[in-house]
Amino acid sequence: MPKIVNHDQRRLELVDATWRIIAQHGIEGATMREIAAEAGFANGALKPYFPTKDSLITFAFGHVFNRTNQRIAERTAGKVGIEALHGFCQEVLPLDEDRINEARIVIPFWQKALTDATKTELHESSMHQWRAGLQVHLRQARSRGEVTVPIKDEDIINQLMCILLGAQIIAAMSPGEHLPAQLNAQLDAYLLLLDPAHAIESR
Secondary structure, eight states, X not given: OOOOOOHHHHHXXXXXXXXXXXXXXXXXXXXXXXXXXXXXXXXXXXXXXXXXXXXXXXXXXXHHHHHHHHHHHHHXXXXXXXXXXXXXXXXXXXXXXXXXXXXXXXXXXXXHHTXXXXXXXXXXXXXXHHHHHHHHHHHHHHHTTSOOOSSOHHHHHHHHXXXXXXXXXXXXXXXXXXXXXXXXXXXXXXXXXXXXXXXXXXX
């Protein structure tokens, strides 16, 4: 009886191998041969799944995004307002080794998206989804009196996106200098500024 192969699982194994290799050798060192060896594949066995490294990086970006969204959904379940906003942001921030490795996947994808319209569209769609999620929590926070600062929601969301995506770049480039406690403290400090009266009381 022929062996049944779970192709979806095999693709995920390759994604996991990819970010382990990138973490060790960088994107240029992540050759298809190295990735295949890390995942326990023969070199030629990758082609049915990912004909090129470019296609693998694109799939990996989608996988990282979906994985992050699953964490966000779990963290924010049953929460509203500023608590949900805080939980959302924490699941994007690179607060552990897995999430730093995710950032190492995302950054090469960004580089390729600069000159590839399909990848640009995928990235913009993904970021639009995050912005929409942040908007929901921010509106709830305003309605609950947890955000009182006279700044447009759009500007607050843009600032949060800069914090989150900037943290991914910084953590990937110099993880030893930006520890989880620091990133959490920076997030807490920013969210506190959204309610100036509460910020003053907290001093």
